[in-house]
Amino acid sequence: MYPDLAGKVAVVTGGSKGLGNAIVHRFAEEGMSVVINYNTDMNGAAQTVYEIEKLGGHAIAIKGGVETEEGNQALLDAALENFGGLDIWVSNAGFETQNHTHEVSLDEWNRQIAVNLTGPFLGAKAALNYWLPNNKPGNIINMSSIHELIPWPTYAAYTTSKGGLSMFNKTLAMEYAESNIRVNAIGPGAMDTPINAKRFEDSSVRQETESMIPMQKIGDPYDVADAAAWLASNQSKYVTGQTLFVDGGITLYEAFDGGKG
Ligand code: NAI
Incomplete structure (x- = not known):
């Protein structure tokens, strides 16, 4: 637990399920008020608000696409109107979608760049335009991936969006460091969330993935939520422009284990 987080206000996009949902719950446990953005999963978002309020916390669910300026502005407005900051x-x-790159449609490419990369740009823009004129400190956490580093054939749009996000984070961190605004990313490895549910239904695929991870297991969404809480807290006050990989060691290049290569 991080005492400085109590009473803080956070926006979490894609918060109705998966990693976003674990972060929402973790933030609420810290005593934070949370604006939960969802795109289609109204039930997941409403259920989360219900669970948080039942425990005496504060949360509100707001529908919207992160690829639009209005969608992000609505989240900021909800934070200010409901929680005062x-x-x-x-x-x-x-x-992510999987396809051989020569068969990826322009629409499929554009949608991933729009949600995974333009979304964080528009979110940061909305937040910065609140923090800067009000002289407030700020803290941005973007969900990247181990694939900001590791190429992944048949997922070119996805890896490109996360690689771009990595440079966006670093650039923003440098640009706004003097304004007391920190910008970091989390780079999850393979985690147990709906994005992977279909893939891991096949036990041989799950085993194959686990064999690529030095810690030999798929990650829990709460592992990522713990990292988000630390980055949100003052415990990380001297950290900016970094990607914190939460990946069981997958970025350590398992293929070289035991002196191979
Ligand atoms: P998920 O599929 O469980 O959740 C993704 C969320 O994003 C969903 O709530 C979905 O509705 C929302 N979303 C999608 N398009 C949206 C839009 N246009 N506007 C607003 N919300 C939208 O996936 P998961 O695993 O929780 O992923 C969360 C983030 O973590 C993603 O950025 C993903 O790339 C990243 N990640 C996940 C990993 C994993 O193994 N689960 C590994 C590395 C990165």
Whole structure:
């Protein structure tokens, strides 16, 4: 637990399920008020608000696409109107599709760039335009991936969006460091969330993935939520422009284990 987080206000995009939902719950446990953005999963968002309020916390669910300026502005407005401010912005929403690159349609490409990369840009822009004129400190956390580093054939749009997000984070961190605004990313490895549900239904695929992870297991969404809470808190006050990989060691290049290569 991080005592400085109590009473802080956060926006979490894609917060109705998966990693975003774990972050929402973790933030609420810290005593934060949370604006939960969802795109289609109204039930998941409403259920989360219900669970948080039942425990005496504060949350509100707001529908909207993160790929639009209005969608992000509505989240900021909800934070200000309902909770009186904004301290932390988490751009978590994202998705991936698999296809050989020569068969990826322009629409499929554009949609992933729009949600995974333009979404965090628009979220950061909305938050910065609140923090800067009001002279407030700020904290942005963007959900990247191990694939900001590791190429993944047949997922070119996804890897490109996360690689771009990595440079966006670093650039923003440098640009606004003097304004007391920190910008970091989390780079999850393979986590147990709906994005992977279909893939891991096949136990051989799950085993194959686990064999690529030094810690030999798929991650729990709460592992990512713990990282988000730390980045949101003052415990990380001297950290900016970084990607915190939460990946069981997958970015350590398992293929070289035991001196191979
Ligand atoms: P998920 O599929 O469970 O959740 C993604 C969320 O984003 C959903 O709530 C979905 O509705 C929302 N979303 C999609 N398009 C949206 C839009 N246009 N506007 C608003 N919300 C939208 O996936 P998961 O695993 O929780 O992923 C969350 C983030 O973590 C994504 O950015 C993903 O790329 C990243 N990630 C996930 C990993 C994993 O193994 N689960 C690994 C590395 C990164």
